[in-house]
């Protein structure tokens with residue numbers, strides 16, 4: 536069975552070398568929607584694949600990192616990268632260009648690692664990431680499946696090559712979360728989560 540949880544963030548970028556002129560050489564922003572699809576063949580103690588509330592921990596933090604941030608390709612012009620860092624406290628550097636396709640791959644690789652390193656507490660069974668959908672606009676989206684995430688022909692995505700600015704990390708529940716993820720440390724789920732409403736929950 537599949538479950539799907541939707542998140543949102545507002546972010547700015549340029550996508551170099553694409554066909555759309557407005558997109559390739561002008562900084563512009565989108566109200567992104569990201570759908571995270573999880574899969575399992577059995578239920579937890581609450582007869583769920585995975586409690587939606589649990590997805591509002593590290594998974595939400597990683598997606599929210601991109602909110603009110605500028606995301607750039609680390610192969611972009613060095614002057615542009617320098618200006619992004621100088622004039623935006625919140626920035627993310629990616630080893631790939633920030634197209635909808637690459638956003639969906641970036642989220643897949645990070646969330647996949649998070650899930651693999653999460654110690655479940657409520658009888659969850661073999662919960663795996665099925666896919667990630669990144670909606671760039673109301674009409675355009677990309678969906679990344681496992682084979683896409685780890686496909687070197689689409690660009691190699693290593694956790695250590697994705698860099699979050701100091702301000703982004705400072706706003707996480709655990710500012711050390713991404714460093715812990717890269718070190719392969721475990722994340723233990725809370726036994727109970729407290730309800731915190733977000734726009735997407737309404």
Ligand SMILES: Nc1nc2c(c(=O)[nH]1)N=C([C@H](O)[C@H](O)COP(=O)(O)OP(=O)(O)OP(=O)(O)O)CN2
Nearest residue numbers: 550553555558563633634635636671672673674675
């Ligand atoms: N396959 C992709 N195509 C395009 C991407 C992308 O990430 N993957 N990105 C862009 C630009 O970022 C652009 O801003 C969005 O393009 P588009 O969908 O054409 O945007 P509109 O605002 O014009 O959307 P409409 O709903 O069609 O008005 C370009 N292409």
